Amino acid sequence: MASTAVPQGSLRQRNTGSKKSPAAAPLEQEVSKVKSVQQKTKTSETEYRIGLVLITLFGFLTRFWGISHPNEVVFDEVHFGKFASYYLERTYFFDVHPPFGKLLFAFMGWLVGYDGHFHFENIGDSYIVNKVPYVAFRALPAILGALTVSVVYLIMWESGYTLPACIIAAGLVLLDNAHIGQTRLILLDATLVFCMACSLLFYIKFYKLRHEPFSRKWWKWLILTGFALSADISVKYVGTFAFITIGSAVIIDLWELLDVKRPGGALSLSQFSKHFGARAFGLIIMPFLFYLFWFQVHFAVLTRSGPGDDFMTPEFQETLSDNVMLANSLDIQYYDTLTIRHKETKAYLHSHPDRYPLRYDDGRVSSQGQQVTGYPYNDTNNYWQILPMDGDEALGRVVKNHDLVRLRHVVTDTVLLSHDVASPSYPTNQEFTTVAVADAIGKRAQDTLFEVRIEHGKKSQAFKSIASHFKLIHNPSKVAMWTHTKPLPEWAFKQQEINGNKQIAPSSNVWLVEDIPSVPQSDPRRQKPERQVKTLPFLRKWFELQRAMFYHNSKLTSSHPYASHPYQWPFLLRGVSFWTKNDTRQQIYFLGNPVGWWLASSLLAVFVGIIGADQISLRRGIDALDRRTRSRLYNSTGFFFLAWATHYFPFYLMGRQLFLHHYLPAHLASCLVAGSLIEFVFTAEPAEEGPSGGKTQSAGPKRYLSARERLAGQSTMGVWVACGVVLAVAVAGWYFFLPLTYGYPGLSVEQVLRRKWLGYDLHFAK
Template identity: 80%
Template sequence: MATTSQGSLRQRNVPGSSKQKNEGSADAGPVLDEVAKPSKKTSGSNSELNYRIAFGVITVLAFISRFWGISHPNEVVFDEVHFGKFASYYLEHTYFFDVHPPFGKLLFALMGWLVGYDGHFHFENIGDSYIANKVPYVAFRAMPALLGSLTVSVVFLIMWESAYSLPACLVAAGLVLLDNAHIGQTRLILLDATLVLAMACSLLCYIKFYKLRHEPFSRKWWKWLILTGFALSCDISTKYVGLFAFVTIGSAVIIDMWDLLDFKRPGGALSLREFGYHFGARALGLIIVPFLFYLFWFQVHFAILTRSGPGDDFMTPEFQETLSDNIMLANAVNIDYYDTITIQHKETKAYLHSHDAKYPLRYDDGRVSSQGQQVTGYPFNDTNNYWQILPPVDDHQMGHHVKNHDLVRLRHLVTDTVLLSHDVASPYYPTNQEFTTVSVADAYGSRADDTLFEIRIEHGKPNQEFKSISSHFKLIHNPSKVAMWTHTKPLPEWAHKQQEINGNKQIAPSSNVWLVEDVPSVPEDSPRRVKEERQVKRLPFLRKWFELQRSMFWHNNQLTSSHPYASQPYQWPFLLRGVSFWTQNDTRQQIYFLGNPIGWWIASSLLAVYAGIIGADQVSLRRGVDALDHRTRSRLYNSTGFFFLAWATHYFPFYLMGRQLFLHHYLPAHLASCLIVGALLEFVFNTEPSAEEPSHDKVGKKQGPGPQRHVTARERFAGQSMVSAWIACVVILGLALAGWYFFLPLTYGYPGLSVDQVLRRKWLGYDLHFAK
């Protein structure tokens, strides 16, 4: 078949022939069959040496950029108030609660333990001095700085292991090296350095595992499979968004398994038994092993945190009984009929409250109320929160204990009325029932059924005694089976902007849980308040783990309130705004979390270019025009496609989230976009000319004695392409270096900037301080 001039489209056989299918099946997956060490791609041992030298240099630069000036500022910055505090709690064995899994926080605690820190400082406020409080903060910051430096090295290794040229490796790693966001996030006591490194390691380990696909079940094959699973476990054990890495690797595994199922695959078809072995091995290495490691970090978490602490309130009384020194449980009082109690909502901390005011005749939307007495949630404790607990029939003797599943009535002492719920819509929720009160006479007369409520203790046993503090319960309206519930949206002025109390038809949610905060009718010196020394109880690990998981997921989903520096996913690839971390008014210094705009815009642009290349290639193939050789297309779809998959799976899921989002959530996706930049540099400046080049085309015959050396057009093309690739590499990294240097004062927090210098850096929506 005739060929056209170099660089033009070449007509080939229509894709889909038997030969092409067999070749393609061998290449499906994240890396190519042709993948080898770059030293094999070019002749001579110098190539391997060049990669090693470049790897060493870029690793040293990564450590310098992350550790340079790490002691500044010497005070608490941004979310160091959280993760530094958690490290201190670990060192004090004090139980705390956080919405993130424990692995990243355990690394900080390990560093504190290694330097002999006792956890005395609790990082209460941004701006608190580390020096005055004698905190080894540099050691704490050194942990993420170390991990962030290694991330740059891992990016280089990902490209190297995928057999990309040295310029491609340097561009990908250099964009991460010179990115202000990656630097800024890894110089402080934050979790993202651990998360991003674990994500990058999962890509690297899976590539090394995939390269051994022709040696299944060998020792190295198992090693890299297990290491991939371990990296995935570290990812999700740091933050739950680490699940996205499972989606990335899982998608590649599904493609790989689909090709293994092909009976036409090179090397012969697998039997169903052999296929089952492959499936089982991957399930073991990428699902079971990561899950076991995930459980292991929680076991360490529970083993360390043995003392009562600020996290107790998030857990059930049964869980709290496994912690020593729990004051709340020690002060629990058995509740008797006719006791006066105050009832508090577990999550919002509002008290069940009532007062003389009535519900308005009509609400703003036109619905009609009962005009009964208001029942609300009130954040402060006063006498309007006092309720007397009454039996269903007034024949119980004083001193009779209230128990789980008992039916009771609640009498509001100040207004001498009884709590009631009925089939009238609440102020804000037309589907939920209104709570009000009626007279005592009606409560034991015509409205007797509507004033009956069931005490349903969470995880309680039959006849379990109802206690203050320790008995978390749901108050279930007996006739209608709705649960008493409240929320934080305040009622209008007619209710003094207090919280709405209503009947929730969904009984299961934990937001329906209340507790008796105190029993005012029992004097402090009463024998009922005298308790024996309590023994610490034990709960099975899985029960504690399940309870903590439920609480973590629930509170994570509640992070929906607005934040001045929150951003939306569509803003991230274009770096439209950042986050203020720290300011110092006297010196006009500030740390503003922001990526390198030039690097981010290059990466985002090439994401669109990659999508365009794939689209154009597909259209060309539809028209019978094949512009790419097999190896180039295989690398473009499989290796670069794997990086694009990593970017997409770490980016698009955020559009489905309703919680607060910030720029740092894009860092794993940004790393993947840097890999794509390196891969596309190799694609554009391809050092491999067309395989259809005429073999007789030789030029540049060497003169003189000895064997003649012919320089083929292929070699000349490769040399020119490599020069072009190096030029592009230098240009891209030069631009990135300029962007890094320009925004350096905002990343490192010094030097302070004048008004004019700040204004010159106020690109797009960057809401910088000291701009006037």
């Protein structure tokens, strides 16, 4: 008897002349359905490509429209335009952000032949008068901003979402006024957001190849993910959040590889080690090497002395040509008269005959000694003579690192002293004062001894003016001489307080000798041959710059009139004024599209609610969702929600100034959640009922179909209607706030007041 079984993968009967068996007919019907759906999918691929082209064109249109206005410096263009000019002049500067984004601006300037002559000193300076190719600079973020819209579309496409869902997610970014505003100016955030979006897209493409591990494509997308992550953190350090996003997904993926119940069985420890090592190389080691590379380019380009010198150690400064230390630093000898300046606040060590009051405002009693203060201007009261500890040193002997010295105030002929008396403003810190010379070498001799401790200095290293950054440590009590910007009361002429800081390590204790007035210009010590530029190993320079960047980044804690808090961002409670023009009543006010932001934020809450409801239902034995639907909701939408959370919640831990633009990467992720969740609402399938009435997972031909193929066989009318509604309200919001984003036309008082939806602090409201 002829067999009626169909071989695996075959669509034909073995006995073509025999009558079709009853078992074969349903299978052929299923295969026919699969082919039909796949044909629809092939047609839909063309629609997706058309959608991508259109969304990209609209992205370029919205970003480049009127990009030449205003033709003057706007907001933080004073910083990033200036840095591009410094690169082109090869002049060393300091910034708290890594170099990659600024190097891209410099590259654009180099392409159009700009020489960096304009330094973007003030908001409102004319680009036309100063002949600056500012449109070329602004074109870089505009291009990246337009491509970011395309990348968002591709993320949704690669994740298997329907065309309307792709359009919703990309459209919310396309029509967002905040994204547009940041991408039309010489700012770093367009590059940051683009790199963050690329890291999500590349990781999704890498993850889709999880069943082809170590293939060429698998390696390609792994390496590209690492490169995007590296570029992200090389623009701004908040790019670290993208590492947290991808790192969390990788950890979950590796955990799944250890599961013995996974299809294909559990991996051996050897296989798992290969997977772990590949990801560690592609997502940690290689990105770090790329990160170092941009700093190598940074150091290679910036070879001339510039405004960033003061942030670096003398050893670093001596690697720069034209550095003042190469020309002006002198060995400091005993009995020289010095002017000593605080590195951070630029105040001179100063004293005058006036004394501390008997009592301070809080009732504490002072020593009533002579005041020692910080003074911002050069003055003879800033002159201090450096004396040896024992007084027997010969003239001409050079002061060395760790020497014990005394400092005599030249004008009042008194000696610097610190003792166990509380300072005026800091009860925990020691008072600095001066005493008569007789007391300084008599009963108060120990209290007038100070150690010269050169920063990163070697034993017996010569103490030099300008070149030696040092801490002055009071020898008996081991406190460091320190000052701060809070002024003393009127009794000290509102000068800075000098006191003894018990915490010696902070760099705020660092001083330098600015000059040696006792050495005349004609003295042979000032007549020196030209010195050669020194070199330092790359890693030493990199570590030093990293320390300075992290330190000064942590100091950005002062208040700002347009700073905002993270809890305000999802609800768009306030923006930032970028630019105003009084005579035309024009202004650029950095603000998102309120409709789009509120929709995306609402759907984030809806997603959390759906996940919570589903988990509660499962605990109660109710399986309300199809297996594929739940997998999409948890894995894909969940990944987008993870990207939002990791780019949002860490800001609550920061103490530095924060602004609305810090939310842009998280907002992009919220748009992805919005697109995927709207599709879920209109296409989610309930679990099917089994023979006994219980819920079971979908069966039949759907096991042959991909997610997009399955949806291609369904009606997506509901998603299209939602897409139309979302785009309509997003366009309305974009157009309404367009004058604030593009800076024109000017608005009347009534028009401005109509746009103060949440009390936005707009200009020209009266």
